[in-house]
Amino acid sequence: xxxGETGRVGVGGAELALLTMCEAWTKAGHEVVLFNxxxxxxxxxxxxxxxxxxxxAGEKRDFLIVFRSPNQKIYRVESPRIWWSCDQxxxxxxxxxxxxxxxxxTISPFHSDHFNAAYQIENTVSIDLPVRxxxxxxxxxxxxxxxxxxxxxxxxxxxxxxxxxxxxxxPDATLVVTSDYRLWGATSPMNDxxxxxxxxxxxxxxxxxxxxxxxxxxxxxAQIHYYPCIYDELFCIAVAESQxxxxxxxxxxxxxxxxxxxxxxxxxxxxxxRCQDVFVETAIKYLQADYLPKVQLxxxxxxxxxxxxxxxxxxxxxxxxxxx
Numbered sequence: 611x612x613x614g615e616t617g618r619v620g621v622g623g624a625e626l627a628l629l630t631m632c633e634a635w636t637k638a639g640h641e642v643v644l645f646n647x648x649x650x651x652x653x654x655x656x657x658x659x660x661x662x663x664x665x666x667a668g669e670k671r672d673f674l675i676v677f678r679s680p681n682q683k684i685y686r687v688e689s690p691r692i693w694w695s696c697d698q699x700x701x702x703x704x705x706x707x708x709x710x711x712x713x714x715x716t717i718s719p720f721h722s723d724h725f726n727a728a729y730q731i732e733n734t735v736s737i738d739l740p741v742r743x744x745x746x747x748x749x750x751x752x753x754x755x756x757x758x759x760x761x762x763x764x765x766x767x768x769x770x771x772x773x774x775x776x777x778x779x780x781p782d783a784t785l786v787v788t789s790d791y792r793l794w795g796a797t798s799p800m801n802d803x804x805x806x807x808x809x810x811x812x813x814x815x816x817x818x819x820x821x822x823x824x825x826x827x828x829x830x831x832a833q834i835h836y837y838p839c840i841y842d843e844l845f846c847i848a849v850a851e852s853q854x855x856x857x858x859x860x861x862x863x864x865x866x867x868x869x870x871x872x873x874x875x876x877x878x879x880x881x882x883x884r885c886q887d888v889f890v891e892t893a894i895k896y897l898q899a900d901y902l903p904k905v906q907l908x909x910x911x912x913x914x915x916x917x918x919x920x921x922x923x924x925x926x927x928x929x930x931x932x933x934x
Contacts, residue, residue, distance in 0.1 A: 611643045611665075612675040623847030624696035624717075627739040628677055631926075632657045634740070634919045643671075673931065680707035690934045696739075696844065698724055705729040712934050715926075717845040718866035724844075735933075737925045738870075739847050741854045741917040745822075748856075749830045754783040754897050757832035757857065759825070759848045762789045762801045764841040765862070768880050768889075770807050770814065772838070775890045777813050780897055785811075785836065786828050790819035829855040833906075834896060835873075837861040838880035838889050846870050853913035856906040860892055872916075873909050 612632065628644075633656055636642045642657035645665050667686040675692045676684055680702030684691055693711040695704075704725070708714060714734045716722045725731040756776070758769050766789050777783045787808060791800040799805075799818050808816040820828070829835075835852035842865035843849075849859045849871050859873040862880050874892060878885035896902050915921065 611645065611669075611671045611673070612677055623845075624678070624739065626742075627696075627847065628694075629655070630740050630742055630919065631922070634923055638923060673934075676711070680704065685710055692930060692934075695721070695725070698728070698842070698844065705731065713930050715930060718869055720842070720866035720869065721844045724842075735929050737929065738917055738922060739845050739850065740919045740922040741847070741850050741913070743854050743914060743918050745826050746830060746851075746854050749827070751833055751856075752784070752831045753833070754780050755832045756783065756785045756834045756836040756893065757828060757852070758785065758787045758789060758836055759829065759852070760789065760837065760839070760846070761791055762804045764843075765838045765880060766801075766804050767807070768838040768840065768886060769836055770804065770811060772886050772890050773814065773836070774811055776893050776897075779894050782813075783897065784813045784815065786832065787814065787816045788818065788820050788825055788828060789816075826851075826855070829857055832857045833902065834893060835859040835861070836889075836893060838876075838886070839864045839867060840880050841865065843867055843870070849873075850913065850917050853909050854917060856910040858896060858902065858906050858909060860889065860896070872912050873905075 632642050632644055636657040644657060644659045645662045646659050647662050665683055667683065671689045673690050673692060674684060674687050675694050677694050678696055679700040690712045691710060692713045692715060694715045696717050708729065708731045714731060716725060716734045716736050717739055719736050722734045722736045725734055758766055766787065773785050789801055789804065801818060805816050808814045829852055835849060835857050837849065837859060839862045845866050849861060849867065852859050853872060859871045861867045861871045861875060863875050863877050868875055876885065876888050876892060880886060880889065
């Protein structure tokens with residue numbers, strides 16, 4: 611049995627990973643129930659979904675996974691309890707809640723270190739989020755195409771500011787932006803200032819929120835994931851997906867990016883001019899390099915081995931379920 615955050619699962623990266631795992635566990639022969647307050651008309655799923663209020667603590671189950679936020683409903687559950695966290699903080703007392711979990715799963719070593727430093731939560735198990743690799747078919751890449759796919763406030767302003775300098779050297783360079791807070795369930799994109807900034811820059815295509823199928827296509831067509839990140843990512847599913855798409859990430863070293871990004875890492879603060887200079891120089895270098903396809907394929911192969919659903923299922927089985 612699995613609890614969603616506050617009932618309703620959205621469309622963000624962690625929520626997509628949750629649904630992917632539920633599908634995979636079901637396909638592997640497990641009986642999965644997700645307490646998620648499913649919305650009418652959202653379509654069917656291969657696993658059962660129930661209203662959160664229908665949860666019964668005494669119901670027989672092999673494992674209970676609490677996804678994201680502490681939930682007092684589980685305190686009287688006798689079966690093994692697993693807390694699968696994907697946030698620095700949401701609601702509730704993390705330190706107190708940790709006492710009721712038999713296993714705590716984080717999504718990166720950086721996340722585990724944060725739990726230890728902030729809440730004195732030790733002995734967590736760090737497991738990557740899965741990428742839906744079967745959705746990424748090979749299509750022809752667009753020469754000199756860059757992409758930015760995270761929410762706006764994590765570095766989009768810097769990406770837009772520095773991109774014209776790339777076009778000064780590579781005139782046909784383009785940047786596609788799929789940055790929009792509706793990803794997190796907001797009722798509006800909340801990206802107006804960024805859209806206005808992009809309108810004055812040649813070569814920028816600001817798509818905002820797009821359906822999943824379109825996002826995958828844009829990721830596949832891009833050469834470089836240009837991400838001067840200014841936020842402490844706990845994993846960054848966008849970068850993991852880019853690597854599956856054979857799109858080379860060029861990112862900062864904030865948060866978990868040094869472990870998630872197996873591509874190019876740039877040290878320093880992206881808000882500083884010198885760091886921005888390095889981002890521009892590095893993007894130009896790789897776009898002009900005849901070895902870029904080789905690097906892309908090498909990173910993609912490592913990503914398939916690491917982020918595939920089979921690899922993640924094996925980690926959960928050996929390091930979580932079998933270890934309780």
